[in-house]
Amino acid sequence: MNWDDTTDAEAAAERLVGAVADGEDQAVEAALRPKDLGEFIGQEKVREQLDLVLRAARARGATADHVLLSGAPGLGKTTLSMIIAAEMEAPIRITSGPAIQHAGDLAAILSSLQEGEVLFLDEIHRMSRPAEEMLYMAMEDFRVDVVVGKGPGATAIPLELPPFTLVGATTRAGLLPPPLRDRFGFTAHMEFYGPAELERVIHRSAGLLDVEIDPTGAAEIAGRSRGTPRIANRLLRRVRDYAQVKADGLITQEIAEAALAVYEVDARGLDRLDRGVLEALLKLFGGGPVGLSTLAVAVGEERETVEEVAEPFLVREGLLARTPRGRVATPAAWAHLGLTPPRSQSSGNGQQDLFGA
Ligand SMILES: Nc1ncnc2c1ncn2[C@@H]1O[C@H](COP(=O)(O)OP(=O)(O)OP(=O)(O)O)[C@@H](O)[C@H]1O
Ligand SMILES: [Mg+2]
Numbered sequence: 001m002n003w004d005d006t007t008d009a010e011a012a013a014e015r016l017v018g019a020v021a022d023g024e025d026q027a028v029e030a031a032l033r034p035k036d037l038g039e040f041i042g043q044e045k046v047r048e049q050l051d052l053v054l055r056a057a058r059a060r061g062a063t064a065d066h067v068l069l070s071g072a073p074g075l076g077k078t079t080l081s082m083i084i085a086a087e088m089e090a091p092i093r094i095t096s097g098p099a100i101q102h103a104g105d106l107a108a109i110l111s112s113l114q115e116g117e118v119l120f121l122d123e124i125h126r127m128s129r130p131a132e133e134m135l136y137m138a139m140e141d142f143r144v145d146v147v148v149g150k151g152p153g154a155t156a157i158p159l160e161l162p163p164f165t166l167v168g169a170t171t172r173a174g175l176l177p178p179p180l181r182d183r184f185g186f187t188a189h190m191e192f193y194g195p196a197e198l199e200r201v202i203h204r205s206a207g208l209l210d211v212e213i214d215p216t217g218a219a220e221i222a223g224r225s226r227g228t229p230r231i232a233n234r235l236l237r238r239v240r241d242y243a244q245v246k247a248d249g250l251i252t253q254e255i256a257e258a259a260l261a262v263y264e265v266d267a268r269g270l271d272r273l274d275r276g277v278l279e280a281l282l283k284l285f286g287g288g289p290v291g292l293s294t295l296a297v298a299v300g301e302e303r304e305t306v307e308e309v310a311e312p313f314l315v316r317e318g319l320l321a322r323t324p325r326g327r328v329a330t331p332a333a334w335a336h337l338g339l340t341p342p343r344s345q346s347s348g349n350g351q352q353d354l355f356g357a
Helices: 005-015 023-032 044-060 077-087 103-111 128-141 195-209 215-223 229-246 253-262 272-284 292-299 301-314 333-337 350-357
Strands: 069-072 094-098 118-122 143-148 153-158 165-170 186-189 320-323 328-329
Touching: 023 195, 044 077, 044 153, 044 186, 069 077, 077 118, 077 153, 077 165, 094 143, 103 128, 103 143, 128 143, 128 165, 195 215, 195 229, 215 229, 215 253, 229 253, 229 272, 272 301, 272 320, 272 328, 272 333, 292 301, 292 328
Parallel strands: 069 165, 069 186, 094 118, 118 165
Antiparallel strands: 143 153, 320 328
């Protein structure tokens, strides 16, 4: 899946259930970010491992090992990077792969780091090649070669760096060259959150935003949040608006359901686009298999939008499968839309019959 292509990122950000941050998210997220590991909800394994790494470094009076955070958008990578700095009582410098065009940009940042500082490099997979190679040496030997001059007269001046902790974040760990991946002492793979964890995220955010919510309301929003805290927080804000305007402000299950019906986010977190794709697949193509291009035309969307914006979640939810012969709906898809599969499909895997007939 590609989260980086600008048009897809924009298409995804426009959606209420898109995982990429929009302008409003960025404005409120700072206020909702947990400040230390104890406040960080879920991701038990990552938390436990990171806690050990940081505690041990603190006990040794050393700078923590470099940390790589990998996971889908909105799961808490930026949040964790700030927590790492806070737990180490170290300052943090924030930059990103796309912001580092030339090795010189990176050299300037590295040479101005203080001892023990955390350097957060977001979207690290999008760094340029020469910068990447400079980073290898900086991570391993705390040294960079700064090239002065051009052409045959150019000389490399070695520069010592103070020990620092690099925290890299990526939505696409698979794109990192192995030499870079290997230089991280610890890699945290962030998973999607379970419903109970999302409920805790929602209750916590509601408290910070001064929103009244009961447990049934939190459960309802959690179930529609696609395993992603950022989406949970966003849905919470929209439901809060509804509760304020249409009711007395208290978010109950009933209010959450009514509010999210207005925004066309269904009980499983599918929005209009997702449902459009599923509906076309079921109603027009009998559940498939159907080619991606045909399916895209049927829903009036670009191929890329269907493939990169709608499908990943449908596949993750077990509603749609990508097969060599095309897209296929699963029995769960028929059930979710309240439709009855054609007889040859009701066994659960009758696509072959349809096609062979
Ligand atoms: N474990 C958590 N507990 C509570 N809130 C969380 C947690 N993880 C994320 N959040 C909330 O979700 C929002 C998004 O998190 P964050 O910005 O860290 O995601 P990200 O992984 O950096 O996303 P991106 O890939 O888009 O940069 C933040 O506002 C944060 O408050
Ligand atoms: Mg981030």
